[in-house]
Amino acid sequence: MPTSASVPLPTSPQPSTRRPGLDAFRAEAHDFVAAHHPLRAGAESPSDEDFSVLPEKTAALEQRELESALSWRRTAYDAGFGWIDGPVEHGGRGLPAAYASAYRDVERQYEVPDEAYTRFSVAILCPTLLSHASAALREEVLTPLRRADTVACQLFSEPDAGSDMASARTRATRDGDSWVVDGQKVWTSGAHYSRVGLLLARTELGTRRNAGLTAFLIDMDQPGIEVRPIRQLTGGSSFSEVFLDGARVLDTRRVGDLGAGWQVISTTMRYERAIIGTDGGVDLLLARRLVDLARSRDCWDDPGIRDAVGEIVAHGRAAALMTQRFLDQADDSGIPGPEMSLSKLMLTDNLLRISSTAQRVLGTGFATDSGEAATYAWHQLALTTEGLRTGGGTDEIMRTIVAQRVLGLPRS
Incomplete structure (x- = not known):
């Protein structure tokens, strides 16, 4: 599956030396997005949307959406909206994070292509490379990643390690100015259409846990790398397992110091958790759809249903405010904290509340596709929420991090 068109890179957009006001910037963003996409319309009925947190696509649909997402990403980048809060020397506009957040709010009001195809490359890998990659590697890859001329995936989890990435066994052996990689990765999103992967490998034999791990940016389209789709509970295959057998990566593609891979992936995971935690108010959107569902089933007057939806909205808004405060209080590095x-x-947790409330409304229809409004969509939400509870670290790992690194509680 192709990842990008063979087009020459444009000259990086030159940011204005004068910072626009936030309201003026929003107006500029609205004018730009509206020139390319229509406003997002509300659902005509509770069954008009797919509520899957990890939606399943046919190969043909995925290909069309991928091409559309990459094209839109390039259009936005060339217009100066590709890295609003990024460094000027790498094509960014150098504006505060509030401007990037404002632009995302504007995009959500329009029928823009699904950004999931480029989310890891743009929102997670690029800031990680800014913090850890060499100047030469940053110069080589940041613009292609931000402009979606290159799409990346994450090669961390392994069959015998899961979320315990310190137990990684994939091995990289030095061979002159390159490394030879052997091992297996699993649960990799987008591996089948990615051109590069951020790889975690053990470079020092005999080391244990997080010692002796190194990160690399490895080319995916080379001999020695095989991508196999994983058939999931929902019937789709949005994840893959990746086998590395004699694959090679140049030492110039090493991210960070030798043996410093744990620091690199820690940064990456913090950005990933920040993205998941600020994922466009998906829980508040689903709360509105719950109201539509309850009204269509003539049970919106049920005090128990109203109370459940109110609790969902309260938790969603509280989480959004709390997350914004965390981001505003980030240190000078800009890396999100634990x-x-x-x-x-x-x-x-809120998605679980939503799923449970939908089940109360639908009854037995929650588990069957009877053709009635929303039955299948809400059932898909329940199945795919479990994947989100695992991706980026399981709920149990999240609680441990909060306990030890935020609250300062002792290790058990």
Whole structure:
């Protein structure tokens, strides 16, 4: 599956030396997005949307959406909206994070392509590379990643390690100016259409846990790398397992110092949890759909249903405010702190509340696709929420991080 068109890179957009006011910036963003996409319409009925947290796509649909997402990403980048809060030397506009947040709010009002295809490359990998990659590697890859000329995936989890990435066994052996990689990764999103992968490998034999691990940016389209889709409970295959057998990566593609892979992936995971915890108010959107569902089933006047929806909305708004405070209080590095684990945990907890409330409304229809409005959509939400509770670290790991690194409680 192709990842990008063969087009020359444009000159990086030149940011204005004068910072626009936030209201003026929002107006600029609205004008830009509206010139390319229509406003997002509300659902005509509770069954008009797919409520899956991890939606399943056919290969043909995925290909069309991928091409559309990459094209829109390039259009936004070329217009100066590709890295609003990024460094000017790498094509960013150098504006505060509030401007990037404002632009995301504007995009959500329009029918723009699904950004999930580029989320890891743009929102997680790029800031990680800014913190840990060499100047030469940053110069080489940041613009292609932000502009979606290159799509990346994450090669961390392994069959015998799961969320315990310190137990990684994939091995990288030095061979002159490159490394030879052997091992297996699992639960990799987007591996089948990614051009590069952020790889965690053990470079020092005999080391244990987080010692002796190194991060690399490895080319995915080379001999020695095989991607196999994983058939999931929902019937789709949005994740893959990746086998590495003699794959090679140049030492110039090493991210961070030798043996410093744990620091690199810790940064990456914090950004990932921040993205999950601030995922566009998905729980508040679903709360509105719950109201539509309850009204369609003539049970919105049920005090228990109203109370449950009210609790969902309260938790969602509280989590959004708390997460924004965490981001505003980030240190000078800009790397999200361990508090973002709490943001992710609050989102997954709220999705469980939503799923439970939908089950109360639908009754036995929750588990069957009877053709009635929303039955299948809400059932898919229940199945895929479990995947979100695992991705980026399980709920149990999130609670441990909050206990030890936020609250300062002793290790058990």
